[in-house]
Amino acid sequence: MLLLSGPNIAGNEWKYVKDCLDTGWVSSVGSYVTQFENMVAEFAGCRYGVATSNGTSALHIALQLAGVQDNDYVIVPNVTFIASVNSIKYTGADPILMDVDPGTWQMDLELLREFLEKETSQKGGERVYNKTGRVIRAIMPVHVLGNICDMDTLMDIANTYQIKVVEDSTESLGSYYKGKHTGGFGLMGTFSFNGNKIITTGGGGVIVTNDEALAKKAKHLTTQAKSDPFEYIHDEIGYNFRLVNVLAAMGVAQMEQLPGFIQRKKEVDALYRSELQGVGDISFQEVKSEVNPNCWLFTFKTEKQRDVLKVLNENQMQSRPFWVPMNKLRMFKDDVYYHHDDKSDYIYQRCLSIPCSTNITDDEVKAVAEKIRSIY
Ligand SMILES: *Cc1c(COP(=O)(O)O)cnc(C)c1O
DSSP states (O other), X not given: OBOSSOOOOOSSHXXXXXXXXXXXXXXXXXXXXXXHHHHHHHXXXXXXXXXXXXXXXXXXXXXXXXXXXXXOEEEEESSSOHHHHHHHHHTTOEEEEEOBOTTXXXXXXXXXXXXXXXXXXXXXXXXXXXXTTEEEEEEOOBOGGGXXXXXXXXXXXHHHTTOEXXXXXXXXXXXXXXXXXXXXXXXXEEEEXXXXXXXXXXXXXXXXXXXXXXXXXXXXXXXXXXXXXXSOOBSSOOOBOOOOHHHHHHHHHHHHHHHHHHHHHHHHHHHHHHHHTTSTTOEEOOOOTTEEOOOXXXXXXXXXXXXXXXXXXXXXXXXXXXXXXXXXXXXXXXSEEEOSSOHHHHHHHHEEEOXXXXXXXXXXXXXXXXXXHTTO
């Protein structure tokens, strides 16, 4: 079976994990945790990194530290993985689901500006949604598939309307906008090291920020908020969202290989594009010239989406449709969804992702492409 985007364990993983097992530093304390945090932060061009149990918990904590609380709103694209919106709900806030651009598949920034202009107003230093009088505390751009929306425009909007930015940069390790890595544009960014991401710790996450106080608070909150090194004194309700040393050890080994993985993702992307260019109605995700993406998950658009999915999966080439838009899920159907003509649904009906692990061979890519061509 050709996996959609599987792990590639090809470096020092065994060695570093064995080191943990041999020394007994297997749990929530150990030098690999700090090393991994520093490596990810440095790679992303941020001053601080705080490891977490996964990308979802990283988002939850980042939102909480941005001040998101009960009854607030967070603006998020309607096309994303569910963790973005779940993490908003965990804080007690509700999402405002923003429709996406049909070319780049990122949050539609024209629509975002229009929404803020028409539907919200400033009340005592806070941005309020007119219909309910509730505060919009944060905007969460999601760098979908490692592509990036126009961050200059997004930051300009956030500044104009005085709303904080927390990046769901979980898919974008290795992606740059005008030479600047994702994660450091707003208050905080988040990365995920789930098994299908560009590097993996099996499960894991990192919060990045340039704000020392926020980094310290993030560490505190994710480690049970213990305020005394000796006595069990805890000064708030914290979480056990640590990344354990064994997994961080794997993460260090994976980080060492990240430049090679990014290069391979780009090669696979380029090879698929050349193999599928001009085939039927196939078209690709639009990437703006300011963006240098990590090409995490190869995805394309076609009216024959369901046929292609069927044929590839029947042939052991693991392929998946795009996420069901958030407004269509039972839990979020009553939340605000701002759109004109539901581009989310348009994309959902047409996009699919195909095998693109970093250890896929050129011949395997060509075999997948050949199988796709045979459908048209
Ligand atoms: C992977 C991912 C997350 C976080 O995932 P975890 O599995 O919790 O690490 C969040 N948002 C998006 C868009 C993702 O793709």
